[in-house]
Amino acid sequence: MADIDQGFNEFAINRTDVLAARDRLRSRVHATPILRSDYLDRRLKLSMHFKAEHLQHTGSFKFRGAMNAVRLLKKSGFEGTICTHSSGNHGAALARAGRLEGYAVTVVMPEGANRLKAQSVVDEGGEIIWCAATNSARLEAVESLQKSSGAHLVPPFDDDRIIAGQGSAALELLEVCADLDVLLVPVGGGGLLAGSLLAAEGVRVYGVEPLLADDTARSFESGIRCGFDQSLTICDGLRASVGMRTFKIIQRDVAGILTVTEEAVTRATAQLWRDLKSWVEPSAATVLAAANTYRSKFEGLKVGAILSGGNVDFSALQKAPYQRWLSDELSLRA
Amino acid sequence: MADIDQGFNEFAINRTDVLAARDRLRSRVHATPILRSDYLDRRLKLSMHFKAEHLQHTGSFKFRGAMNAVRLLKKSGFEGTICTHSSGNHGAALARAGRLEGYAVTVVMPEGANRLKAQSVVDEGGEIIWCAATNSARLEAVESLQKSSGAHLVPPFDDDRIIAGQGSAALELLEVCADLDVLLVPVGGGGLLAGSLLAAEGVRVYGVEPLLADDTARSFESGIRCGFDQSLTICDGLRASVGMRTFKIIQRDVAGILTVTEEAVTRATAQLWRDLKSWVEPSAATVLAAANTYRSKFEGLKVGAILSGGNVDFSALQKAPYQRWLSDELSLRA
Numbered sequence: 001m002a003d004i005d006q007g008f009n010e011f012a013i014n015r016t017d018v019l020a021a022r023d024r025l026r027s028r029v030h031a032t033p034i035l036r037s038d039y040l041d042r043r044l045k046l047s048m049h050f051k052a053e054h055l056q057h058t059g060s061f062k063f064r065g066a067m068n069a070v071r072l073l074k075k076s077g078f079e080g081t082i083c084t085h086s087s088g089n090h091g092a093a094l095a096r097a098g099r100l101e102g103y104a105v106t107v108v109m110p111e112g113a114n115r116l117k118a119q120s121v122v123d124e125g126g127e128i129i130w131c132a133a134t135n136s137a138r139l140e141a142v143e144s145l146q147k148s149s150g151a152h153l154v155p156p157f158d159d160d161r162i163i164a165g166q167g168s169a170a171l172e173l174l175e176v177c178a179d180l181d182v183l184l185v186p187v188g189g190g191g192l193l194a195g196s197l198l199a200a201e202g203v204r205v206y207g208v209e210p211l212l213a214d215d216t217a218r219s220f221e222s223g224i225r226c227g228f229d230q231s232l233t234i235c236d237g238l239r240a241s242v243g244m245r246t247f248k249i250i251q252r253d254v255a256g257i258l259t260v261t262e263e264a265v266t267r268a269t270a271q272l273w274r275d276l277k278s279w280v281e282p283s284a285a286t287v288l289a290a291a292n293t294y295r296s297k298f299e300g301l302k303v304g305a306i307l308s309g310g311n312v313d314f315s316a317l318q319k320a321p322y323q324r325w326l327s328d329e330l331s332l333r334a
Numbered sequence: 335m336a337d338i339d340q341g342f343n344e345f346a347i348n349r350t351d352v353l354a355a356r357d358r359l360r361s362r363v364h365a366t367p368i369l370r371s372d373y374l375d376r377r378l379k380l381s382m383h384f385k386a387e388h389l390q391h392t393g394s395f396k397f398r399g400a401m402n403a404v405r406l407l408k409k410s411g412f413e414g415t416i417c418t419h420s421s422g423n424h425g426a427a428l429a430r431a432g433r434l435e436g437y438a439v440t441v442v443m444p445e446g447a448n449r450l451k452a453q454s455v456v457d458e459g460g461e462i463i464w465c466a467a468t469n470s471a472r473l474e475a476v477e478s479l480q481k482s483s484g485a486h487l488v489p490p491f492d493d494d495r496i497i498a499g500q501g502s503a504a505l506e507l508l509e510v511c512a513d514l515d516v517l518l519v520p521v522g523g524g525g526l527l528a529g530s531l532l533a534a535e536g537v538r539v540y541g542v543e544p545l546l547a548d549d550t551a552r553s554f555e556s557g558i559r560c561g562f563d564q565s566l567t568i569c570d571g572l573r574a575s576v577g578m579r580t581f582k583i584i585q586r587d588v589a590g591i592l593t594v595t596e597e598a599v600t601r602a603t604a605q606l607w608r609d610l611k612s613w614v615e616p617s618a619a620t621v622l623a624a625a626n627t628y629r630s631k632f633e634g635l636k637v638g639a640i641l642s643g644g645n646v647d648f649s650a651l652q653k654a655p656y657q658r659w660l661s662d663e664l665s666l667r668a
Contacts, residue, residue, distance in 0.1 A: 033367065054611045115665060116608070274450070277388045277644040279611040310611040314664035330648035331449060 006277025013160045018167035018199045021068045022127065024170055028071070029064050030056050032169075034176050035307075038251030039275045044291055048303045049180070050272075054280045054310025058120060060237070061091035061169050061192055061308050062156075068165030069154045070097040082107070083151035085131075085142040088117025089237055089309050090156040106151060108141045110134070114236045114313040133311040134229045135241055157189030158243030173304050181301040184208055184287040186308050187216050187257065188238035190246030197253040203304070204255040208290040210235045210265060216242040216250065217257040232235060234262055234322055237283030237309055260289035268292060268323050270329035272307070282317070284308040342516050347494045352501035355402045359502055362405070364396050366503075368510050369641075373609045378625055379633045383514070384606075385507040388614045388644025390455060394571070395503050395526055395642050396427035396490075402499030403488045404431040415440065417485035419465075423571055423643050425489040429460030440485060442475045444468070448647040468563045469575055471625025489651045491523030492577030501529025503596040507638050508534060515635040518542055518621040520642045521550050521591065522572035524580030530640065531587040537638070538589040542624040544569045544599060550576040550584065551591040555635045568596055568656055571617030571643055594623035600656050602626060604663035606641070616651070618642045 035050045053061035070082070083106045084094050089108035098105035105126045109118055110133040131141035146153055147202055155162065169192070170183060180203050187207035188195040193216075197205050209216050212233035219225045219242060227241030242250065250257075260268075265282050268289035272280050287305035291298055317326055369384045387395035404416070417440045418428050419612040425441035432439035439460045443452055444467040455462055465475035480487055489496065503526070504517060514537050517656035521541035527550075531539050543550050546567035553559045553576055561575030576584065584591075594602075599616050606614050621639035625632055651660055 059611065119666075192389060273613045274646070277393065277613040279607040279613050312608070312664070318661060323351060327652060330646070332453075 013164055013198065015198050015201060017160065017164040018171060018195060021164040022168040022171050023065075024071050025064060025067055025165065028067050030167070031172055032056055034173060035276055035278060037275045040271065040288070044295060045299045047303060048291065049173065049177045050276065051169055051304065051306045052278065054278060054284060054307050058089070058092045058096050059309055059311045060089040060093065061166055061306065062089040063097065063166035064168050065162035065191055065195070066093040066097040066154065066226050069159065069161040069245065070094070070101050070103065072161055073099050073103070073152065076306050078152065081149065081151045082154055083142060083145050083149070084108070084154050084156060085138040086156050087236055087239055088114045088120075089311060091126060091128075092117055092120035092124055094154055095121045099125045106145060106149070108138055108145060110138055114311060115315070116227050116313060117311050120311065135227065136229055156240065157191030158245050160245065162191045163195045163198070163246060163249070165195070166192045167199040169306055170196035170199035173306070174203070177302065177304055179302060180304040182298060182303045184290055184303065184305040186235075186238055186283055186306065187242065187250070188213070188283070188284045189240040190216060190242040190250055192306065192308060193254070194246040194249040197212055197249055205253070206255050206290065207250060207257045208286040209257055210238055210286060211259045211261050213238050214259045216247070219247060219257050220251060220254065220257045223251070228291035234316060235265060235283040235286060236313060236316070237281060237297060238286070249313070258290040258294055260286055260293055262322070263325050264289040264293050266317070266325040267329040269317075270326050275331055278307065278310070279312060280307050280310050280314045284310070285289065345484065347532065348497055349495065349532050349535060351498040352529060353395045353503060355398075355498040356502040356505050358405050359398060359401055359499065362401055363502070365506055366390055368507060369610055369612060371609045374605065374622070378629060380625070380637050382625065382637045382639060383507065383511045384610065385503055385638065385640045386612065388612060388618060388641050389504055392423070392426040392430050392458065393643055394423040394427065395500055395640065396423040398502050399471040399496035399499035399529075400424060400431040400488065403495040404428070404435050404437065406439060406495055407437070407486065408435050410554055412486065415483065415485045416488055417476060417479050417483070417490050418442070418490060419472040421570055421573055422448045422454075422492050422617070423645060425460060426451055426454035426458055428488055429455045432457045440479060440483070442472055442479060444472055448645060449548065449646065449649070451645050453608060454645065469561065470563055490574065491525030491580050494579065496525045497529045497532070497580060498554050499529070499582070500526040503640055504530035504533040507626035507640070508537070511636065511638055513636060514638040516540065516632060517638040518624055519640050520572055520617055520620045521576065521584070522547070522617070523556040523574040524576040524584055525552060526640065526642060528580040528583040531583055539587065540589050540624065541584060541591045542620040543591055543593050544572055545593045545595050547572050548593045551593050553581060554585060554588065554591045557585070568650060569599060570647060570650070571615065572620070577617040580616070592624040592628055594620055594627055596625040596656070597659050598627050600651070600659040601663045603651070604660050608664055612641065612644070613646060614641050614644050615646045618644065
């Protein structure tokens with residue numbers, strides 16, 4: 001596996017790296033269950049298989065990539081400290097992975113980040129440095145931290161170790177459901193999507209993105225990676241712009257990027273609570289929002305979907321108009 | 335197994351009947367998973383093993399008893415119609431069990447019942463007859479229905495077939511966690527608790543009850559079964575008074591009845607959402623509320639707990655003071 005610090009090599013990783021990550025992570029990550037709902041299947045006229053990464057360590061798939069990177073550092077004899085930037089889930093995941101392997105971890109977090117996720121970083125023994133809530137401020141803060149402390153950066157997504165680790169979730173899903181027609185994967189920075197694309201050869205894989213953070217969709221359409229500096233989507237896990245390395249893989253392999261509205265995401269969140277009895281965060285519910293929104297596309301198919309996390313920012317969902325969509329949906333039945 | 339219609343025989347059932355129900359239900363009910371949370375265990379200094387009956391058919395353990403009764407009817411050659419009274423989960427469970435085995439099911443429901451649960455009865459092909467929200471009105475309505483239609487009554491809890499069926503959940507839990515010190519079980523009418531007591535020989539089993547519906551606690555203390563006519567607890571699944579048959583078993587075998595406040599239940603509901611990522615209803619969360627409230631009683635022990643259901647009445651939880659407790663708890667971390 002290429003070292004990202006040694007410069008950009010477009011397609012340095014492939015399925016073999018994901019398989020290696022899967023072996024490296026065995027017994028270190030939860031092989032999370034695959035959940036089904038009769039109600040959802042009947043309503044959408046398809047069969048949907050949800051990979052329950054909200055039941056992963058620290059409540060999201062992010063622990064896979066973080067642990068993969070930390071194990072590789074350990075194997076290489078690394079003895080320094082680790083840093084990253086994260087809106088939450090990657091920070092908590094890296095803090096735990098670091099703690100388990102004996103490394104101190106510092107996380108640069110944007111102000112306004114999900115409070116529970118920040119608390120989780122601290123609970124896992126990590127240190128937080130706050131910065132302004134823009135992508136540029138994050139990168140500046142982490143660069144200055146690296147310079148002053150000499151800490152090794154484990155980026156949240158644009159890193160081969162991370163991409164390979166995240167891909168292990170799709171591998172596990174395919175071990176159980178070998179004959180999926182389609183796989184739906186949320187996309188923020190693109191680590192989970194790129195890893196899933198490498199893992200799921202032969203399956204049509206779609207990325208799903210909130211309309212309020214649709215940089216990957218726009219990039220995919222135009223062929224030119226375009227970002228944004230700030231997004232206000234309820235999907236706090238998907239506010240990052242797609243990465244350089246992740247975008248190259250996405251551009252090459254993805255079947256398409258599906259965008260979903262804030263209302264669709266909020267209603268899908270409520271549906272997953274009510275019908276799958278699973279406490280997932282809006283970022284995770286994008287996959288069901290896509291199945292609802294693009295229903296005719298998936299009718300009759302066997303659809304896999306990765307529920308990316310369960311660290312719900314309930315106070316954000318209590319604000320209008322989210323609260324109204326949520327309550328409305330929760331008082332309905334399928 | 336005794337036929338309840340043939341008159342009251344105190345201890346007509348025992349562990350053998352629960353084992354028989356378990357065999358009868360195999361492949362017809364979900365062998366639900368057992369869930370754990372590091373956070374909860376660390377905070378409470380114990381190890382807690384949650385039997386996830388919110389993932390059962392129709393979202394509650396009630397499907398076990400209902401299916402057991404319907405299978406026994408089928409085996410006996412019964413060809414009529416079936417009726418019951420229920421605040422919700424038993425009604426939906428019986429409607430589905432009836433549908434699967436080819437019986438028409440009518441459910442008497444009290445006004446003000448959880449709307450989603452009512453909808454679920456209809457979705458499963460059941461018919462609803464509404465009555466006033468008191469225990470006496472329920473019994474009157476079902477009696478008049480039996481007289482007019484000749485339907486066979488499958489009661490929600492005070493019936494040997496139901497008690498034996500519900501006990502199968504505790505049996506499954508003990509198959510995986512053989513060395514439990516304690517088992518916590520919610521008690522409304524007492525079907526699940528009585529069944530669990532028969533199933534879990536050698537384990538200290540506690541019933542858990544909301545203070546606002548504490549008839550079992552008062553009955554256990556006084557030795558005389560005392561009911562109430564109406565309860566306003568947020569635990570809509572536990573508003574029934576304890577039954578005659580169930581109370582006899584409870585009185586003989588239970589280690590104690592623990593009562594919990596509305597605030598404790600609401601906070602425990604939020605904790606199970608947040609830390610176990612499980613969408614459970616307040617009635618189910620009583621078991622964690624008890625572990626929180628009577629913490630010193632359980633420190634260091636291996637504790638089993640049955641999460642009875644996941645049909646959350648969100649609109650009820652959006653009313654003061656429940657909404658405040660819920661939001662407050664969900665913005666905290668362990």
